[in-house]
Amino acid sequence: MTFDHPRLLFLFFLLIPAVLLMLYQYVRQQKIFLVFLQKYNEEKQISRIRWLNGRYIVMSFFFMVFLVCIIIALAGPRWGYRMVTEHRRGLDVVFAMDVSRSMDVKDVVPSRLIRASLLAQELVKASPGTRFAVTIGKGSGILAVPLTDDPEAILGCLNGLSSSVITSQGTNLENLILAAVSGFQDSSPARRRIILFSDGEALSGNLNSVLQKVKDADIGIITVALGLQDGGPVPAGQDTLRGPDGSAVISYLQPESLVHAAERTGGLYIDGSQKDALARLNSQVQSLSSESSSSGSRREQKSQWYLFVIFALMAYGISRWVESGWGWSG
Numbered sequence: 001m002t003f004d005h006p007r008l009l010f011l012f013f014l015l016i017p018a019v020l021l022m023l024y025q026y027v028r029q030q031k032i033f034l035v036f037l038q039k040y041n042e043e044k045q046i047s048r049i050r051w052l053n054g055r056y057i058v059m060s061f062f063f064m065v066f067l068v069c070i071i072i073a074l075a076g077p078r079w080g081y082r083m084v085t086e087h088r089r090g091l092d093v094v095f096a097m098d099v100s101r102s103m104d105v106k107d108v109v110p111s112r113l114i115r116a117s118l119l120a121q122e123l124v125k126a127s128p129g130t131r132f133a134v135t136i137g138k139g140s141g142i143l144a145v146p147l148t149d150d151p152e153a154i155l156g157c158l159n160g161l162s163s164s165v166i167t168s169q170g171t172n173l174e175n176l177i178l179a180a181v182s183g184f185q186d187s188s189p190a191r192r193r194i195i196l197f198s199d200g201e202a203l204s205g206n207l208n209s210v211l212q213k214v215k216d217a218d219i220g221i222i223t224v225a226l227g228l229q230d231g232g233p234v235p236a237g238q239d240t241l242r243g244p245d246g247s248a249v250i251s252y253l254q255p256e257s258l259v260h261a262a263e264r265t266g267g268l269y270i271d272g273s274q275k276d277a278l279a280r281l282n283s284q285v286q287s288l289s290s291e292s293s294s295s296g297s298r299r300e301q302k303s304q305w306y307l308f309v310i311f312a313l314m315a316y317g318i319s320r321w322v323e324s325g326w327g328w329s330g
Helices: 006-036 042-075 112-125 151-159 173-182 207-216 256-264 277-290 305-323
Strands: 077-088 091-098 131-137 141-148 191-198 220-225 268-271 294-303
Touching (some): 042 077, 042 305, 091 112, 091 151, 091 173, 091 277, 112 151, 131 173, 141 151, 141 173, 173 191, 191 256, 220 256, 220 277, 256 268, 268 277
Parallel strands (some): 091 131, 091 191, 191 220, 220 268
């Protein structure tokens, strides 16, 4: 099971004061019951108190079920799959920018990250009819700029990229791709592509685990590899990053995972260090944009929120029925 809005599940913490309030009401009603049942003998008092307590417990239980179901419904639960037929127009592109420290290596002039930023900026300028978004990632992935028609917002973000914009350590391409996937809008009829700029180094995460999800959503990944096979030292301020033995840490281009990501999702692998990298990237994007209308189908998880709304209404109805005096003639 997945959720459209998983953060809303934190509303479950509100059930704690709700339970405490019900316990307070339970104790308070016990005292009221004793006052009204004084006219009965002891045996009938015990019987009636047990019955009233049972009714209150049943009512409280179903009211809690009502609250739980409402919270789950608001979070947007999904499970199971269905094939969705769609007509697509236009192109939405999410840049996935690897800003790990290894992207500062200068084996590609002026550096891997600056080269990636320049390629992305030139692509935005050459694609006025395309919507873009920007995600950045190290150990975690962040949607920096949502999908927008405003090129200035995208260019401003790309121009300000550096390896210090995220403080998390390491490199996790899986989290970066997941952040990129979250940047798309399900309501948009446009084709969807992720353009991943990276040197392929990954210290954590499993890129393979997210590729099937990307493919199921009919999102292609265009990978742009930055760096050279010979590699280069990783900068650290005015010096070079050094290992425990004092030797310089060398970062190498690792294209295997990038080639696999492109092939697995029906995308394209581009060597970003080559002179024709921008031309190939621009040609691919323009080709996708020019296909103004296409029909196809994609597999998506079924939205099941309405089931929990039905359960919530049933539970609320039962709780009200019990509260109104279920089954006791007096």
